[in-house]
Amino acid sequence: MYLRYGIPRAIRGLRTNWRANINNVLILAASLGVLGMIVLLYLNIVHFSEAWLSDTTISLFLEPDLDPAARRALFGQVQHHPLVKAAVMVTPQDGLRELAEKLGADHAMLLGAGTEGLPYTIDVTVFLNYRDRIDLLANRFEALTGVADVIYTQRLLEEVKLFFVLLKGIGWFFITLMVLSFFLIVSHATKLSLYARRDEIGILSLVGATRNFICSSFVVEGILIALAGCLLAAGIVWMCYQLLISGFSWNEITQAIKAQTVFFPLPALGAALGAAALLGAMSSHFAVTRLLKELEP
Amino acid sequence: MYLRYGIPRAIRGLRTNWRANINNVLILAASLGVLGMIVLLYLNIVHFSEAWLSDTTISLFLEPDLDPAARRALFGQVQHHPLVKAAVMVTPQDGLRELAEKLGADHAMLLGAGTEGLPYTIDVTVFLNYRDRIDLLANRFEALTGVADVIYTQRLLEEVKLFFVLLKGIGWFFITLMVLSFFLIVSHATKLSLYARRDEIGILSLVGATRNFICSSFVVEGILIALAGCLLAAGIVWMCYQLLISGFSWNEITQAIKAQTVFFPLPALGAALGAAALLGAMSSHFAVTRLLKELEP
Amino acid sequence: MAINIALQGLTKSYLGMLPVLDDVSFNIDEGEFYYLTGVSGAGKTTVFRLLMLMERPDRGTILFGGEDVTRLSPADQALHRRRIGMVFQDYRLLADESIEENVALPLRVAGYRAGKLRGKIEERLEQVGLADRRKDRVMGLSGGEKQLVSIARALAFDPKVFFADEPTGNLDQSMAIRVMELILALHRGGCTVIVATHDLNLIRAFWARTLLIKDRRVHEVRLTEHRSSA
């Protein structure tokens, strides 16, 4: 019954004050768009940091005097550990070559140094989700007989990791701040546009309309505006995203990045639309109820 | 003359609609605060990336058979190049030790490999502003007689650098977007609060007030609200900044970061206040003028 | 069908001012027609605001059909207002809406269906002479036309109680007479009516019992006093 009055009235209201309402939609879209871009950036940073940090490996340096059978036994033991994703046995020659490659152009120099006395190593990749427990794992491996030394994180990687952790924290902080200010913006815009129509609310109340009846048209309006703003924001974010990643093609690294970027999944977009509609409905309901309280004796 | 009416009227107006005005200030402060935090984050990222990338050095590997005099001549030549900030001569022993330290725990192993046949190196730090021309410089050095090989950037650093360039681009993009949406918010809020007072503007016009007279009180109000919002935002950003960096003390790296973080300089804050006041004045002036145009026959 | 109205020991003052009404009591029987008069600022509108539950009295009770209405819940307040048709001194119309929509408002609020609604509105608009302008927005109407829309709205749903605050102040004489005849017709149908007015000619032309607000009190005055003083 309320909707029979509320929907047509809301549509008439939107048409009558179309300029103010377009403004409302735009402002909503702008702030939601910024929020969406920040969340998207955040998602991508998390995604990349996961990918990057998953490179974390443990290198086990074996005792030089270990015989091949013992080596193989040790390798089997390491390989079948539940937290280990993959393990590779590296000969001293390969190890030195890898090291040289890692260091860049000076490999010739290192390779000239000879491999006598250099140990075998086992390079271990750990399952992503257990990266936090890498210390424990490394200690466990170090305790195995036949293992001379264990290296498991390079300092630079550690720094990068820290940087990502910081970025993640700051990201959360920002997203919270923006959600709050977004809420403030929506409820403020609703309040102001209701303030301009408080006469109407007074009149409805005077001809005997109940609170729900009065709310109906405003709630419908709020929902429509919120949905329109949200859809527009999704469009804006999608366009910005395309614009940004289309710029990522100047070399292979950027192209690799481009191939890996993520966008919001559809269910998340749907959930955001639903949340926006709910927010629109709630904030107009709240504002109307408060105005009605003010009008009461 | 306009101000004699405008200022007291503006203050009365602010007092009368104090709730709506506090809301206006809050919403301004929230969006300005987010903007400020993002700019601050951006500044810090740029600052850190500068610091980080300034580590970029060029290593010159000299021919192994170079005699000490030729070495010294070459060193002089490199040291006095206009783009070079500092250069250090590194003996093979020192070089190997440094390398071992860089690689972590396996230094004992490398040190055992002996230093015969290893070359002298010159480590060069380049002036910050010429980092872009590092390729040219490296090529120039490589062409010098007595230089066997030149390494000048590690791959990871290159990636990090790229990452910062991307971050910088995205940062600019965001800041632009946020400034736009901030402008939209301010002008929308002004428009709505004027809309609620369009009767007043009509009445003033009917008793013969000129446009400037009518604008005066609204412009003063706009300026006051913008200033209040801006000051509050500065306070919020300052508090958030303190909150964030106070969290940075769990190890030496974060403490090093903490020591290096930057906050807005005072002149920048002053400029922001001025800009906010101007924006407040302009957007209310604009809104009033448009409302007056609508009222005209 | 109609409802009797009783005020008992009613006192009302606005914030920080002397009381407008002080210990006022009067009784209006079912289906009676009363004028309410008094100088500007005497308190006529205040009486209506109290009866419509737009203000709460400082002291005293208001009885509608024997029921105290001063402490109703919001939902019951809405029901209370639905049985009253009121013409406000400042019209209280939705400026953005058409004449038709404004008149339909109390019917919509009461949950009438579109079909039943149309006939009623048509009839009322014919009676006040605005039928051919039913689609026009209220914003562009003249003062008198707004007053007529406000009257049509108050009459739309055949209220049991009808209040009018200065309903003819912006109408020309012939229109004022037409409106008064509409109100009298409603009254004859059993509705309890109170009309506040300054217009002594109106009272002379359509005789009814008259309440005068003077010195914060409500007195019933005899029409002959007015006649002699005019």
Add this chain to the structure above:
Amino acid sequence: MAINIALQGLTKSYLGMLPVLDDVSFNIDEGEFYYLTGVSGAGKTTVFRLLMLMERPDRGTILFGGEDVTRLSPADQALHRRRIGMVFQDYRLLADESIEENVALPLRVAGYRAGKLRGKIEERLEQVGLADRRKDRVMGLSGGEKQLVSIARALAFDPKVFFADEPTGNLDQSMAIRVMELILALHRGGCTVIVATHDLNLIRAFWARTLLIKDRRVHEVRLTEHRSSA
């Protein structure tokens, strides 16, 4: 000192409607006093809106002291309005401001200094009987009180031209008489006055020449006609 007003071949229609005024011409000499009358919706307020430059005519010119005012720049429009005191049918007061501030508004707009201002306002508020309520906000006033504030504002700066649209519609008889006497005093000082009203009693009590709007035209009517028809 006063200004003569002339309308020449004035036509005015609102969007998508028949004209309200069609080829209207009349002339009001300096210092004259005219009533403007006509049924509800005849076009009285429209005439004032045209004279105040709130609407542009479709055709025709409006002359104030021989000067065509229909195409003034915004700044000159403001100057034009400053010489006119007008009481609007819907008052047009700043609801949030005090009575005093509302009355002072035209003086402030004209750049009066605070000292000079205070005396004038005081006097006007005394005359309409609101001096002791000068600090009250207009929002809380009764209909009649608002009308009085609006009248005080229009009289505040001794205008050369005075328009009043239904200035006594919400006033009781004695207050209406007081207001008419104030307007007549202003008129005697040389001001050109037009008062729109429905109230034939008012016209009878304070005789003046009368313009009647009928069938989209303005005719001057003789008071005797009114007398006989009343």
